[in-house]
Amino acid sequence: MKDLDSQLQGVQTAAIAGHVRPDGDCVGSCLATYNYIKDNYPQIQVDLYLEPIPNIFKFLKRSEEIIHECAEHEPYDLFIAQDCGDTGRLGEAAQYFNVAKKTICIDHHISNQSFADENYIFPHASSASELVFELLDEKKISKEIAECIYVGIIHDTGVFQYSSTSAKTMNIAGKLMDMGIDFTEIVDKTFYTKTYEQNRILGQALVQSKLELGGAVITSVVTKEQMEEFEVLPKHLDGIVSQLRVTKDVEAAVFLYETEDGYKVSMRSNGGMDVARVAMEYGGGGHIRAAGVSMEGNADEIIEKILEEMKKQLSSDVSEI
Structure with a gap:
């Protein structure tokens, strides 16, 4: 064509x-x-x-x-x-x-x-x-x-x-x-431009974020209860994973938000990691530096699975953590 x-x-x-x-x-x-x-x-x-x-x-x-x-x-x-x-x-x-x-x-x-x-x-x-x-x-x-x-x-x-x-x-x-x-x-x-509510939920996501794999990956989760508390919908969460990504020295960012069926996982990479490969492992897809997937289960368990896949792509000293 x-x-x-x-x-x-x-x-x-x-x-x-x-x-x-x-x-x-x-x-x-x-x-x-x-x-x-x-x-x-x-x-x-x-x-x-x-x-x-x-x-x-x-x-x-x-x-x-x-x-x-x-x-x-x-x-x-x-x-x-x-x-x-x-x-x-x-x-x-x-x-x-x-x-x-x-x-x-x-x-x-x-x-x-x-x-x-x-x-x-x-x-x-x-x-x-x-x-x-x-x-x-x-x-x-x-x-x-x-x-x-x-x-x-x-x-x-x-x-x-x-x-x-x-x-x-x-x-x-x-x-x-x-x-x-x-x-x-x-x-x-x-x-x-973001609404006041969007800025508040972004702040919440940043405050409760965690560094994983020796600081190579940053993660954060927003629950349905938090979305209700801050009066936001899933469409208002755009940009959070990108803000996590620009954290100094991290190789990738992982952001989860709760849905009716589990969690929507968004991933961003700063270049050294193919997050599309990680997403495809669980039925998702995307691009080398930006990908996503929907997963069922507990947020901590989902993050653990994602981190296990990311470990495989990190340098040997990090993968031994």
Whole structure:
């Protein structure tokens, strides 16, 4: 697959979906594709399926048209999965993928096994949004589409600080800026600005964090009771694991928050550890320096399992601890 336009020829109905608990890249990339089709292919009936998105992304064009509930629907001519490593991560929208006449996957997760009919998968890309930009006709990208792509890129690169940021990433960002987007406001309002409640739960997570494996790994856990106490939802916990990661001298950060079925585990690496490998050991996935997995059981037991896998990648003097 070299471009999206060729894939849309003859299509009458299309669906787009990203992963469960959508983050900035998922929301940005999906809305970019959705807006591109709505703007340039009015004859195509297109639907976008995502779980409820964080309020900070609701300024993006047509975000109010996102469908959160998956009702019965005739098979789509085309289903586009974005920022998603497998059908399990599509949540309820997987039902549409499984019966679609044709499927496409646009993704940058190293764990992706090319599960669609057409796959545009580049694990070293900064974001799914960067890949979406490559597939769109630049002349047809509006300012509003540019905003969607820019949001996705800055959120998956930590505003261009992660190692996945390349010269190509910066070049694309420059082109988006030239399209007239208010890039400083986008960065400030969607990446840095936090509510009072978010700052409080971040402080709690930092206070109760622990150094493990001789200081090589930092861990923290937030329970359901704490989320209720601090009046936050899982979507408000974004950024905590990244803040843990920047602790001096640590090689990796592990952050857990409690769910109905167990714990969601987020991991970040400072370069010496492949956290995707750790996540995949327990059915998760992601990137070398950013990965996640859902696990059942006690938080302490989960952390112990994660640390055992991380030990294998650390230097011999640490692994003997």
